[in-house]
Amino acid sequence: MDSKAFNPFRMAQEQFDKVADILNLDQGTRELLRNPMREYHFSIPVRMDDGTTKVFKGFRVQHNDARGPAKGGIRFHPHETIDTVKALSTWMTWKCSVVDIPLGGSKGGVICDPHNLSLREQEQICRGWVRQIAYNIGPLRDIPAPDVMTNGQHMLWMLDEYETIHGKKFPGFITGKPVGMGGSLGRTEATGYGVVFTIREALRELAINPAETTASVQGFGNVAQYAIELYTQMGGKVICVACWDQKEQKAFSFKKETGVNLEELRSATDRFGGIDLVKAQKLGYEILDGEAWISQEVDILIPAAMENQIRKDNVNSINTKVKIIAEGANGPTTPEADVVIQKNGIFMIPDFLANAGGVTCSYFEQVQCNMNYYWEKDEVLSKLDIKMTSAFLDVSRLAQTKNIYMRDAAYIIAINRVAQACKDRGWV
């Protein structure tokens, strides 16, 4: 029974194998890229608040650093398994590669549940984690970042421990730090803007004037709000926004044919993107079912809420007018729906390309830290534009020339770049 149990790492390997077949990679490259290059397992003893000592299990997996120092988050999760961490580190390698930033992929974690830990105990875990692996990570080797149940505070504790051990300042050791403590400006906007940079390029390719387009957005969180902001600045018109209502425990769509006014809608929104029904109605928004966003007669759909939103059961309600889907969220489209979208010839900007603005900004944070000079927000965002645009062009060019689906093209480019780097280094 266990053999057919879900194993994320096996899934990552299967995904890779498929592309490797297309690329016709040699056996040595395959073997190298199928598995992480390095895998660290260690114990972190922590003196708990009640005086007892508990030993936590920590991991760091560096999947591949052929293209540059490895980069990946640290997860605190009670059911963390090495297979999960291995799979996630693999995906990090591809993600950094597709936007063409000079970083490899890694991931780490500690088996623990912060819900059962005081802040002091969490700090001890962070510091203990760094102590165990301080000589195998670093700004030029492997750069951690926040992930599930870790945040800027955890990063600062880790940074402090690392710098204490090495006796020097290394702000570039870790990313996701608060602004002013080595964090980068523009991080809040990065993902949402990144989505729109790719949309802009897609429109250019389809020879459509952005000012004449309309869009429907699912979600009203960080990504969605900044995507709407930039898209509107480009002249586009968002006519429908869907979001989750915490009070009613269901989603609603908010429609305004004349176009969503972001500032106005923000004034009726809590910090998680929940829109107040009454206020929205007063502002002249039509309130529709939560699914309504998908069936709007628009040019662009931006699912920027959560996974599995475009499914077999609703993919057919996508309006025939829709030309582009830009996946702002992770995995918003299920494989069955993806097949339909591909068949209908909708231009798909796949998630790990469309929402790569976040990881790109982390890269910028690291770059700024390493030179200990911090850019203004404009500079960060214009550099982001350049990175995202060229990454998009690479993928779309491949998709066009080889006549393949965008999602496949993105994977092919990502894996190919890593394989090439390994080859160039003479590893394989």
Next chain:
Amino acid sequence: MTDELHIKNILNNLNERKKELNCIYQISETLNKADQSLESVLKKVISLMPYGWQFSDNCSVQVIYEDIIFQSPQLKKNDHYQESPLIIDDKIVGNVKIFYDDDQLEFLEEEQRLLYTIAEKISIFLHRKQLKKVLAELEQASISQKQKPEWKTIIELLRQTDSDNYLRIARKLMNYLFWIGRTETECPADAEECSTKDIEPEGLLFTNKPIDRQDKETLIQQSRHIFQLAENNLDDEEILLNIQKWMQEDRLSFLTLTLEDMATSLSDIQNALERFFYLNLDRIELSNYTKKNLSVSLILRFFTDQLEFINIAKHFVDINYFRDLTRRMIFPANSHGKLGGKSAGIFLAKSITSSLFGNKLHGINICYPNTWCITSDTMHRFLYYNNLEEIIEQKYKDIEQIRSEYANIIQLFKNSHFPPEIIKEFNRAIEDFGDNPIIVRSSSLLEDRVGAVFSGKYKSLFLANQGSRLEKINALADAVAEVYASVFSPDPIEYRRERGLLDFHEEMAIIIQQVVGKKVGDYFLPAFAGVAFSHNEFRWSPRIKQDDGLIRIVPGLGTRAVDRLSDDYPILIAPGQPDLRVNVTPDEICRYSPHKIDVINLKKNTFETIEISELLKEHGDEYPMADRILSFYQNGDIRILNKFQMDFKNADPIVTFHGLNHTSKNYVSLIGDILTLLKRKIDAPVDIEFACDGDDFYLLQCRAQSSKVSEQVAVIPKDIPRSDILFNANRFIANGYLPEITHIVYVTPEGYSSLATLDEMKNVARAVAKINKLLPKRKFILMGPGRWGSRGDIKLGVSVTYSDINNTAVLIEIARKKGHFTSDLSFGTHFFQDLVESNILYLPLYPDEENIIFNEKFLLSAENILPQIAPEFAHLADTVRVIDIPAARRNQVLRILMNADLDEALAHFASRDDKSSAASNVIIPVEPVMENHWLWRLRMAEKIASLIKADLFAVQAMYIFGSVKNANAGPASDIDLLLHFTGNDQQRKELLNWLQGWSLCLSELNYLRTGYQTEGLLDIHLITDDDIARNSSFAAKIDAITDAAKPLKMGNHEESPQ
């Protein structure tokens, strides 16, 4: 009478008065000659006295003092005399008589008064003589016996002057000797007779003959032995101290008497207490039993005769506490009222904390708000004064009638008047409160009684207390009247009826508390307030123990912490584990933090709920303790800022209470310590209400910890046959009682872990979400492996959101052992606070541990109805099993009993009608099914169906489903109707309009029956041909295998009226 005669009369009178005065002067002078002997002085007085009488020559005098008689030499005794007693220390020691030898001569009234005066003067003289003699003797004795101890002097003095007191002291001394065990001590040889045997009534208890009465002399004689014994066994200092104490206690007798006489009114008691303090008797060292006696008497008169309460309170109550209490008490003349449960609770808490903590702990002052009490009988005085007595019968009326009349009663009460004596007292109270806002709270005699949880049934009203004195008094009187009216509101009456408390003579006392807080802008509010419980019934981490307690805390007035709110969240802290918060990630912290705040608007003179963010934007800098209450959301992180970094205009503050347990003033520890102390002393878990104005900590209420209906403590039966048990559990159990579970949704751990793709796992979550909508609300349980609501790694548990499970009754997480590793459970953390606020229970199961029964065989073998109810998920049947319990267990249901005290839970099958045993499983009586909420709903649905103009509205068929059809509708349930509709938009509009009318009508009807207000009672679902063809949406309900919609018979269209 001529003028001349008149003048003569006056002169005569004057002459007599002059004689009297002369007589008094001379006698006084004589009596003042202290150095002369008793005999010579009295003889002189006897010779002087006749000159004060009209017929001096016919007068003779006799003075009897103890056994000595002095008299005029010419005394002729007869029956014609005036007399006055000689009194020393309230005792008659003799008398003075004056005789006329001629019966014809009349005594004057003035002469009797003269005699009294003279007798009094003689008494004083005699007393002085007595003392002098004693002192001289003592002096003599002390010279001869070197130093005689001081106490002996006092005793000797007492014996000679006040023998009653002398005997009392002797008695107390004897008790004292017994008490310290000194009666066995050998007596010295020369005091053989001093053995206690002749004092102690040994064996008397067992004889049946009356005990011989002993005369006083014998008693005094015996007392001598006691003093002798004391002298031999105790040192002089000890005896002296005791004697002094006992003598002072004697001065208390007026208070004791007042309290013991149940006929005395509260104002008598108030006066006695005032006298007590005026005489500074509170300063003297009272013995423990005197204190206790006084305290118990006071508790009995002011609070309650419940022995449980008295037993605890008497150890801590200080008579001083009653001083404030009585000074701030409002009661009618001749009152015998009490102060009610809430007052008693605060009083007890105050007594306990002040006697054990003093008024400061962890550097924080523990305070109690200025409180006035209105006694319970004031309410009846109010009723009688306004001729409203017949309202008392209200409670025996039908609940519908009560409800419809209640609004009138409120107005009636508000338009009634308080007696002037009460208004006068209101005036005093208002003066005392000044411009501070106040809260008027009920403190009924039923409230907070053990076993009857009456919290929140009666009203509490906030008053801003602004404006002119008259306006304030009117507002107060209005509020008091409204609280009185709430005794006759339907909810408490229904509640009392259910618990057999209806006939209890419910009297409502009221407390008026000053609202704790500070002015922030135009608002008045405490920095924070909340409730705290000794027992934590919602443990969000396995590291939290039941004894770690629970604090629900909010900024502003505590109302939002007391009630469960559906749209907002208080902060939860376990004082025993203050660093383990429910919410950890920034997202969780923001989402589950309070967003609204209750305040008093001083300008508008009202109580308001406002957005915290709005308040802080305007007045953030004035908010007390902002740096310890607020954190700030910045770019995805939660930051703690100090007051120089806070920029309320632009920042995004979040209420976290991060600093309450950090700095020197540790409020969390303070609350924890108070809870622990109260629990230990009261010997039961308690809940308290508190508030903090930014500095001082105020305790507002204290009572035994109660639980809500679904959190009742269940008795775990031990005699359930194993075959009837589905599972048991013994770790991290909350309290709960669910008598009738009809469905189980079981996600099999093996099935789930063997799923090969993420999509399949997500499908399981979707299946659960679908089932959650289909099964009857709160009648099914969800059981699944690992962590419900997993997000990242969904193979660890089904990745549902709260809305996917919000109809379940219990969320069960199963931790199976894999090798020697048992997986961690989430403890519902992903939506813990949602579960708490909506009363969904959480239960972790560890089936592989010892002594645990887990009937997996049943779960795996019972018929799985998933393919029938949700065919689209049929392929998941190996993983998701939906079991219809009545079908699988011959009409039985599942009963789940959870007991946090024992840390045990049991789920067993039982027959549906086994109500008796169900009731006995619960310690607090369950709310019985008052009536069939479903039945009349069904009738109404049938009626609607029979009246609907099916042709006009193009309705093909009508169905009913949900709780009404399933006969488990509650008072707030709506009626789910399914209409097969084939018409156009216009028809749709008209149909919905027509139904809306019904809906509102039924809602009103339901309100009258139950008090639940809804916007409409009908939940209409229109389905089209298309829906039916695709079997989508609610069309699936028609012909569903389980819980199918039931068709309603529609009337003949043409004949239908309207």
